[in-house]
Amino acid sequence: MPPRAKASQTDIVFAALANPTRRDILDMLLGGERTVLALAERFEMARPSVSEHLKVLRDCGLVVEHKRGRFRHYRVNPEPLQEISAWLSPHERYWRERLTALGEVLDDINEQGDTPP
């Protein structure tokens, strides 16, 4: 395979998940949304370090933040994981693509109307 010119969204998500602390943060957020403070206490880390990890997770879309009152809350956004799921499950992706192609053929032969009833 030729090298890719540019990192895809999947590459960026993989890179974000390559760090064990970020995976632990995601794991904790799966239990419900948290503030930076709560995360910092749980991981016995300085807040800026947690914020740095959260920024990486946010930039690739795995985590979303929203401000409520004085605090920013973070939660998991599962969408980028769907691409990974497609990568992990080549057979399923294969059949989805083929079934989509079948639909196109059906539309085609319908337009041509060349089939006896």
Add this chain to the structure above:
Amino acid sequence: MTETADPRVIEIDQFYPHPPRRVWQALTTPELIARWLMEPSGFKPVVGTRFSFRGQPMPSADFSGEIACEVIDVVDGEQLTISWADAHSDKPAAWIVSWTLHPEGAGTRVILRHSGFDPDDAVQQRSRTIMGNGWARIADQLGEVLGS
């Protein structure tokens, strides 16, 4: 997305705004099969027919590009079942692929079922295992993949 609990099966359903008769035609006519799946060699919708497909190799799915098949069962206009094995794999998987057509309004719902995944085969099973256990383990496994 249709997900079955059985890790040995992929099941996908798809609705088409076309009558079952036309879907059946696209499923069982070699020239039409070639347009949405791969070009079959020797296919007839008759039980016991051995045929093959030649397609693009797909390394991520451990697929050589040539598939040896046999028509296992035909229920005219309703269901086609074939066996499916990589012709050049050193450990051929005993896969069964079936298409089942259900009339739905003026259209057809097609259930594709690809069964026979080996629960002990890591490549075949990785996504299922991981998905079943939640995101934390997805992350762990990805970490391993990236680290190896």
